Structure formats: structure tokens, C-alpha cells
Amino acid sequence: MEKYNHKTIEKKWQAIWEAAGMYRALEDSPKPKQYVLDMFPYPSGEGLHLGHTENYTATCIYSRYLRMKRFNVFHPIGWDAFGLPSENYAIKTGVHPDVSTHQNIKNFITQIKSLGFSVDFTREIDTSSPEYYKWTQWFFLLLYKNGLAYKKKAKSNWCESCKTVLANEQAEGGICERCKNEVVQKDLEQWFFKITDFAEDLINDLNDVDWPSSSITAQRNWIGKSEGAIIKFKIKNEELKTTDQNSKFIEVFTTRPDTLFGVTYIVVAPELIDGGEWGMKNEEEVREYLVQVKRRTDLERTADDKEKTGVLLKGIKAINPSNQEEIPIFVADYVLGHYGTGAVMAVPAHDERDFQFAKKHNLPIKMVVCPNYPKTICPVLDSAYLGKGNLVMSGEFNGVSNEDAKEKITDFVKGRWVTKYKLRDWLVSRQRYWGAPIPIIYCETDGEVPVPEKDLPVKLPTDVDFLPTGESPLKYSKSFNDVLCPLCGKKARREADTMDTFVCSSWYYLRYVDPRNSKEFASKENLKKWLPVDMYMGGAEHIVLHLMYARFFAKVLKKFNYIEFNEPFKKLRHQGMVLASDGRKMSKSLGNVVNPNEIIGKYGADTLRLHIMFLGPLEDMKSWNDESIAGPRRFLERVWRLCEKVSDNNDEGRIEQILHKTIKKVGEDIEVFSLNTAISALMMLVNEMEKSEMITKNSYETILLLLSPFVPHITEELWHKIGNKQSIHLASWPVFDHNKIITGEVTIAVQVNGKVRDTVIVSLDNNNEDMVFGLVSTRPNVARWTLGKKIKKVIFVPGKILNIVV
């Protein structure tokens, strides 16, 4: 028999499968559907990396398994083609993004094919093609017409190096998600999507998905729902000596209305001062502080989070509605303008931040929740007390548990109970070229006018200088701005910003079901046939970006009756990151990047697929290892040689039990993505088969079938070698016989006081306490521990253990 040559085998079968259209999802099939989706790649110049390889191998195994279980599997692939790197590459080299992107896509396709991934290329999509972004623009208009897309001037995250604004999710901690440079705040007119309208659904519907619990928690925290009270504090101007009952007041949001009697001052956010008439005496000092605050970047604000700066508003006081105490008002940037009401009541005794501020500014600290009740002597605090207790110093509420007091005190001061979210609206404008244009026209007479649907797509022009200047490159494209107002017909100009690429990827999974439709983003019929996605696999880094946005889009579409489901991704799993062998992230600058192409050349796609799955649990972070890939390769060579032992004339009795056990184990493991243990079970089976002189054709076929989702090429080759004419990938998954797993005898461990001293093999008839005890009690290994001692107890677990307690 010739040697196992992965190069010729893999090429040969890839060509045959492609010609046969093997992995196409069938439009009309009586079989139940399974939509298995990968997070589609950004076609970068670097090509497919090991993270992609891990992700797509896992879903490929899963898809192949489901096909063998006779599901109609829908497993598409496409390209998240818009984005900054192509544009930056263009700036550097002069190669147009459209050209480089399509070269990169070609390379990705070659690589995907060379790994034997069973994807349906007939449904390929490219978010940068006009046929696709026409519908991205259509979604924009859908949101716009329903008041869910709006423009406003706002403090925005501006990345100086990317020359564009970013969404909050992309500027966490004041660092640009893409280039890791500092983000500054700029006041700009920007387009927003009103994702906050759906905050409640986005939280509640997390109850209905099968996602990793850590991902669910991460989304919940990001949306950040909290319930509290809005309470009014009147403002008194000391100079005017008015306590004008109806004039000025501040509203604060608090989750701790129970501590209202402990309020010793009020703090308002800098943003609030800017707008209002406050009547303080030290106007100049306050203005100076506001200027200072504006200069500080987010990075600085978080870096010195111990130092809480702020300025007293002189000449005015707030009145605590619970006890009519007059308390000072401060402006401080530890209070955020965009959250709650932009003002807080400060209770230094029961809030850590207020405590720090009070210490710094020598403000009174008044404890009103006491843990020692009914003793009302409260401890001296060296930090805020956040625990439970009963109220003290709180007038008629003394003694009430602080939990009960929340509602009572809110009612007492006529506050109202509200729900707030940390989630903010999604900023979608980008001042860059390589994205979908925003379909809005500005007219001198009619103002902001949406592009009529019939005029979509608004095509991305080519006569553009995309050197970033801080202004949108499209602003200076002649052809792009040669446009008339759809309402009055006068000369107008187009919105020059493009959309965040996350808009494109928020609905791509819908397009796969009807990728060439020019009348709708997808037909209702096809949407109904394939959706929702049954299994979604991708990196955990997208949990508050893509996965939040895509859920938001689905909620919008559901609301306007385009789709029938609430949640787009029923089941979600993440693959862990693959680190370099030194345990660090793979990066070009560190020179530790492993290129899948090289591994494929040296060991073959099958070996790479097997190795990357065998490295450890799918969701764990793992380090690449060049050395241990020898194991999977040797294993495949053993499977190859096993072919020579196939013979017709012997029964498979000896390996029958392990064969059926393995069928069961491998199937169960694939279903829960425990692929490393599935592989080890397959290795054990092969080890057993090697010990036999001969193996039956049936057993050999079975192991090939079990292996075929993992290593599609070598199994196809061997399958044909032993005489099959049809592809192994059209065969059914083997069925195990439960009776063959249970054999006539079991091994029982014999313990004395919980320590194993012996084992015994008994027949099923003898698998009971009396028989086993009788068999082993006189054995030397047992007797030496029990002799002369009183047996207190015997525990017997059938088929497992006999424990003698002395």
C-alpha cells in the first residue's frame, strides 16, 4: 500500500466536492433545517489565521455531523468587507480598497477550500458590494422613518489616528478599539441609532437564549439596568432670600432613597451647568473649572479616579425634601452628565465616591443606616457603609429596615420610581471612505431629506481622495455630490459620512438566506424557512459590539413585522483564543505568528484540523504547539495503515463493545463541542483495532464514518479504497446498539475504608452486594485490612464499588 500523501489526496477531493456542490443547503428538502453560522471574517491582507481555523473547523465538524444525522444544514460564508484597514492600506500604497479587498477575498476563499471547510459558497455575500449595501442603506431609512435614527450634536469619541468618531463600545476606557490610541472628546453632529429604546427587550430576551452565562452577564452589565427614584430638591438663592416654592429645583436620580436623610450635599455634572441659569456668586471660578474639565480626556479622568475634583456653587443651597435642611451644591466631574438626571444627592456615609469627595472637601458625613439596630450608636466610618441596616436620624422612619424605607421615603417626598440604563445610543457615522454611504440629502430649502428607496443604493464613488484630513473624504467627490433634492429638485448635497461597519454586520446573517434578491433584503418565505440561527460560533470579544447591535436590529425588524423571531441567535458558543507557543498573542511585530498555510503544506489540512481541536477545550484559551502536532499526524497514519487489516472473514466480537461505546461517545461529544475528548475516544478505538490481526470491513467503515467530520479528506480516500463508490460525506452517522455496550461482566473496585485495595470482575448476575462481598472478603488484599476487625458497614454501588467500613 502506498504511503499517506496528504497533498495529492486533499487536492483531489477538494476539486471533486466542489464540482459536485456537496455542501449546498437544499432549498426544498423534507429534512429539518439547521442554520450553523460563523462570525464572518474581515478579509484582511494577512489571510486566515489560526483563530479562524479553530472557529471554522469546529463548525465544520458540527455541520458535517448534522448532515450525517440527516439534517438540511445551512452553513454559509461571506465577507465583512468594509473597514479601516483596507483604507489605511490604500493610503499607504495607493491601491484602491476595492482592489485590495477583492484580492484578499480571493486568498481567503483559497484558504477556506484548502482546509476542507464544508461551507456553501453559492450564498457568498460581500458587504462592500452595492447589491449588499443597498440594503444596509435601506435599514438606515427604516430606522430613520421610524424615528430610530437621528442626528444630534454631541460630545463624541474622536480617534486622532483613525480620524473618525467611534461608538462607545469601540472607545472603552478612552482607548480606540482598533488602533489602541487615545480617544478625545469632540463636539460633532453625528448620526445615532436609538438602541436605548430597546434596552428592556435586550435585557429580558436574554432569558430565552442558550448562550454562555458569562456572555449573558456581560451584555446585562453593559446594558446596566438599575431602578431608583427621581427626587426633587428645591434651590434657594441666599442673596434673594427667596424660597420661591415654584421656581428652581434640581432633580436627582438615586438607587438609595432610603438614605435621603443622610444627604449632606448635592453634586451636578459639568454638562448641566453649561446650559442652566444657576445664579451662583462665583460664576468665574465655576467657568474656569468647566474649562479645566473639558481639557481632561477620558483617560486622565479614569487614571486619577482617587482624586475627586469639584467646585462649590456659592450663594445657592438645595433643600433636602425629607428634613428641610439646607445643603451646599457642587459641580464635579465624577458625576456623569449623560446618566440619570446628571445630578446626584450625595450620601457620604453610604456611597464610596461621595465619601471620598466629602473627606476631601471636609463635608459632614451623616450615617443613617445602622447595622447595630436597636443600638443606635453607629461605628465611626473609615469608608462608606454599603450594607443593610435600620434607619437612624431619619425622623419618622427611624427603625425601618433600609430595604422597606426605599419605597416609603420615595412616597414621603413625592419622588417617582424609574428605570435607568447605562446603555447609550449607537453612534454610527464615520468620517471615512470605505463604508456604506448614509442615504441622506441636505437641501437648502427642505433640509434633511432621506434618499427615496427607489434611488438606492447610494453608490460609493471612486473619484475620491481618501487621505484622512479629519473631514469625510466623500465631501469632496464631485460625482457623489452631483445630486438634486428629491423634494424640490434644486441642487443639494449628500451626507458625506459613511456608516460604522458594525451596521453592515448587524444583519448579514439574514442576507444569506436570499443573497441575490434585488426587491427585498430577503423574502419572507426564505426568512421563515431558515431562521433563526441555530448555532452561532465566534470570538467572545464581540459580545458587547456585534452581538448587541445584531440583536437590536432583530428587535427593530420584529417590531415592524419583517421577521417572526425575537432572538436571532438561539445558541452561541465562543472559541478560545489561540496564543503563540510562548503564551503571548500572535503578532507580526513579535514574529511569532503561525501561518495555517505552512502547517497545511507540511502536515496537511486534516492533521491541522485534528490538532487544533485536540489542543484542549474549544472555549479555553490555548497555546499553539509545534511539537505535539506529531501526535495527530501519527494517528492519521495509523488509520491509513489499518486499511491493510480489513478482511471479510472474521467477526468483530472483540472490539464490538468499544466500537459501539465510541459511536455513542463521539456523537454526544460533537453535540456539545467537546471535540478534544471525542478525538481521544477515537484514538482509543484505533489503538484497540491495531491490536487485532484482522478487522472487519464494517468496523473499519465505522471508524472512518466517525472520523469523517474531523478529517474529511483522508476518510474519503480510504472509504473509496475499500470499495465504496459514493462519497463518505453523503453517508449516515452510525447507530450504536445499547445492548452491545453492556457486556456480560463488570469490574468492581473493592475499598476498605474508602481506599481501593482490590478489583473484581463479576458477571451481571452476580452484580449484587452479597455475591461480591462473598467473592472478595477472603482475598488477601482485602483480608489483611479487615482481619480481626469488626465490619461496621458495607456500601455497594452496582457495577462500580464495594466499600467495606471497619
Added chain:
RNA sequence: GCCCGGGUGGUGGAAUGGUAUACACAGGAGACUUAAAAUCUCCCGCCGCAAGGCUUGUGGGUUCGAGUCCCACCCCGGGCACCA
């Protein structure tokens, strides 16, 4: 600080409360070979000549029996972080 994960041989990792260290990698010994590679066989947690003892981050607990459950602590990784 808060919220999730996780700590098992030289290494990657297995173990529905029931024989810890499966399956691999690396290492060692041998067979085949003129030789090497490949392949095959055996060994491989620690202490001990052995009998045996010890061992799943540390210390307690529950249990006939704990890597697995409970409590406290230590360490590592990830996410969030002035959201009142």
C-alpha cells in the same frame, strides 16, 4: 473595587460524588536495521529495596467515599469600572 472563569504529572489535558493522572506530547529502555529515520514493544506523579505511604493551589467541613459539594484564604486569566 465589582462580576465571571480557572488552579490536576516535565507539557497540553481526562474524570454523571465512586479505581485521579484517560488520550497525546516530551523523556527512558529494548526490538528491527550495516546505520539512521520510520515503525513496533515496554516503562514513565512523588517517597520507598520492598511492604506500603503520600498526591488534584492552602486550611477547615459534609460524606462510607471529595479534583468534583460547602466555608475561609492564596494565586492566575478574562470582562466591567466614578452609571449614584
